[in-house]
Amino acid sequence: MATKTPKIRFSRFDAAWEQRKLGDIATLINGRAFSQNELLEQGKYPILRVGNFYTNGSWYFSNMKLEEKFYAARGDLLYTWSASFGPHIWEGEKVIFHYHIWKIELTEKLDKQFALFLLDKDKDNLLSGSNGSTMIHITKSGMEEKKLWIPKDKTEQKKIGTFLKKLEETITLHQKKLEHFKKLKESLLQNMFPREGEIFPRLRFPEFTDAWEQRKLGDLMDVSSVKRIHQSDWTQQGIPFYRARDIVAYFKNQVPNDCLYISKEKYEECCASSGKVCLDDLLVTGVGTIGVPYLIKNLEPLYFKDGNIIWFKNKGVIDGKFLYYSFNGSSIQRYIKESAGTGTVGTYTIENGRRTPIYLPSKSEQKQIGELFSNLEFLVTLHQRKLAQLKKLKTCLFNNLFVN
Template sequence: MRSKSDKKKPLVPSLRFPEFREAGAWEVKRLGGIGSVSMCKRILKSQTSESGDIPFYKIGTFSKQADAFIENKIYEEFKEKYSFPNKGDILISASGTIGRTVVYDGKPAYFQDSNIVWIANNENILLNAFLYYCYKTIQWQTDDNTISRLYNDNLRKMKIVVPPIPEQQKIAHCLSSLDEVIGLQAKKVQALKQHKKGLMQQLFPAEGETTPHLRFPEFREAGAWEVQTIDQLASKIAQGGTPKTSIPKYWNG
């Protein structure tokens, strides 16, 4: 959705739900005009430990498993005194792989300052659920097409195109429903892979054995499998090579 030529592009999507086809154009907004760029108060290394009360997510463990923790006392104090995400806010990685997102689920956790940020947006203007998908469309890059860090000013200047709240709700619901289906299908695929792996272990003899533990009914009395070397099964073993550059016909495409 971000572009240097916003004025040249139509502000109406090519596909729209029927009830919004006459709702007019979407509005271009800078993220800085929607809410402030926020981050947690800095945590010193001396304030962390390998185990403890509250998981502390650094950029390397963002969206993964925390490997550092802080005391609950620090968590409660900093959460009360300084900026802290609300449930549903979209956290963004500002270094490493730029633009990774995590929806804060409201559970006790703390996040590394400046490396993990969020827009403290007003949901009367922009729903978090819609903002999440806006982030998926942004090209996270700077003027020289490379970016090693997403600075606050970069984020504030990012542009998105925003429809009215009811249309935001409809789009977010549609896309999140698809994400749920994709997630369920991914679990099914993973379960099938595990099932296949288990079958292969049963359908092939274990190391040092010649009879598999599981056989199809018609082969249960077929006897043991035969052990052979590869050269007993193949007429020859060959491998490819690089054609000689001195022979033009090998290099004409």
């Protein structure tokens, strides 16, 4: 019998792993096939379908009493094998499981939690056809013939399963925290800025009671762009040169994978006629994904593509963070979409930028609102990065805690 060892082991375990067919160490049971007219909107027994694990929250029911093998109880190991693929430990009440789901009954040779992660790690291999294409489904016989590497010692299996379960729970926790802060930000954006036609926000700091004033940005600051840079002026290093897609990437807390630059000499030449961006100025995308803001937070030199990006020369007229988050709010975003036109490719122009309406409170209220959203954005970014790190760690452990 073939044997191998993984790259990373828990202490005290040094025995080689053995290769076994899944069908020799587990039994796969197909769910019940239902015709469409057998699926009821209401009934006695809920029917678990593939979509209920992923994106479909609606349930069908049946009034038929079936053989016990067609029911999944809490703690059963299930595997979806059509449309979406992968193992799950069922955490709900007793249900009928649909034909496109297998219930996997394990022998004493396999720990359930270990088997969950082993099958999860291996699902990409199961879906790879001989020609490299992704198969529409996998067969029960093909699954039973699948060869898997397992440790002989079930204690090692339990160690691996328990460790990865804790990691998975940590990932889920950070995912929930991230979603919480995103929803909080969205709610505050809707309520801490006045809605269209109103002069008071629905939610504000208690020390502020005055009405907000609506102004057009072109009446408060210069709105323009810069001198054109040609493709022949691009370099591999020097002064950062931003396109609209670069600003969209930074807005999503991503780093562009094809950054561009211009020489310092070209930068100085162009700035002599266009000027240089200043602290708290705002750049806003005018093409592609329009209306995406980028706040100038320091005096590091940068240049950008004319026509693609609108330059709001704030010069401290409005608190920079408040201006940035105003462009995140529904009022300005609605104006940008309406002013961009109904054509195939909408554009946000300099003239539309000048006409952009903004609601303004006192400078002190602007500052508090800007700081609040900035702190909230920090928490969103923090959990995004932590989540990305944890997912990378999971991938690394999958590649090293199991035999490939």
